[in-house]
Amino acid sequence: MAYTSRLLAAVPGVRHAFLNAAEAARFDRASLVDIKQVHGCDVLAYRTPPAERPSADGVFADLAGQKLGVYTADCLPLLMASRDGRFISSVHAGWRGAAAGIIQRAVAQFAVSGIPEAEIVVAIGPHIGACCYEVSGEFYARLLQTPAAGLVRARRESLLFSQPRRPTALSPAAREAGSQWFALADFCVMQLIHADVVPDNIEVLNICTYCTPGEVLGSYRRRTHAPKEKTQQISWIARVE
Numbered sequence: 001m002a003y004t005s006r007l008l009a010a011v012p013g014v015r016h017a018f019l020n021a022a023e024a025a026r027f028d029r030a031s032l033v034d035i036k037q038v039h040g041c042d043v044l045a046y047r048t049p050p051a052e053r054p055s056a057d058g059v060f061a062d063l064a065g066q067k068l069g070v071y072t073a074d075c076l077p078l079l080m081a082s083r084d085g086r087f088i089s090s091v092h093a094g095w096r097g098a099a100a101g102i103i104q105r106a107v108a109q110f111a112v113s114g115i116p117e118a119e120i121v122v123a124i125g126p127h128i129g130a131c132c133y134e135v136s137g138e139f140y141a142r143l144l145q146t147p148a149a150g151l152v153r154a155r156r157e158s159l160l161f162s163q164p165r166r167p168t169a170l171s172p173a174a175r176e177a178g179s180q181w182f183a184l185a186d187f188c189v190m191q192l193i194h195a196d197v198v199p200d201n202i203e204v205l206n207i208c209t210y211c212t213p214g215e216v217l218g219s220y221r222r223r224t225h226a227p228k229e230k231t232q233q234i235s236w237i238a239r240v241e
């Protein structure tokens with residue numbers, strides 16, 4: 001069953017779903033605005049189909065009847081809507097895109113359309129948790145070379161852990177000495193709050209792509225540990241016609 005957000009479900013005239021891997025495999029991909037996801041920070045303001053498939057990791061629109069969506073397999077899918085249901089956005093955020101500012105860019109699209117930050121509702125779907133997201137000892141230094149350096153430095157203890165955080169029986173054992181475990185969702189929530197989105201308007205579905213039983217979710221990291229056919233999630237949002 002697709003995962004849904006309680007907060008987004010309360011937005012009038014908006015439908016959404018965080019599809020699991022099996023549902024994503026059956027989903028009509030042609031129904032989405034077609035973007036090439038590149039782990040960047042561009043958000044496409046969509047009106048009509050572009051002549052060429054744009055490189056972007058987010059889409060923003062106010063059109064009814066057009067689904068916006070993103071593909072993920074460990075990265076964060078964010079679905080956003082103005083509380084009045086007039087504007088929607090879908091965003092793909094891995095650590096690179098988040099550190100480069102894609103979340104602020106998405107929030108800015110709402111602001112340009114006259115929506116105050118306090119009127120934006122955000123749901124974060126299944127993603128790799130700090131239970132399973134092992135990063136190298138150099139990862140912190142890499143984050144410090146990004147535009148998010150100040151935030152990372154100030155919140156280091158909330159973002160990077162010396163042990164897996166709340167691991168499950170299916171979380172992988174450490175692969176290297178000196179590793180840390182990164183809380184990607186917390187990183188994105190911090191950025192949302194930094195961009196003046198209200199904490200009460202942010203919902204995080206704490207569902208880990210790696211260690212949720214049954215491999216119902218696609219995980220890039222899990223496939224690097226145990227090679228298997230590629231699977232991924234699709235998360236979509238639309239205004240109803």
Ligand SMILES: [Zn+2]
Pocket residue numbers: 128129130131132168171208209210211212
């Ligand atoms: Zn996990």
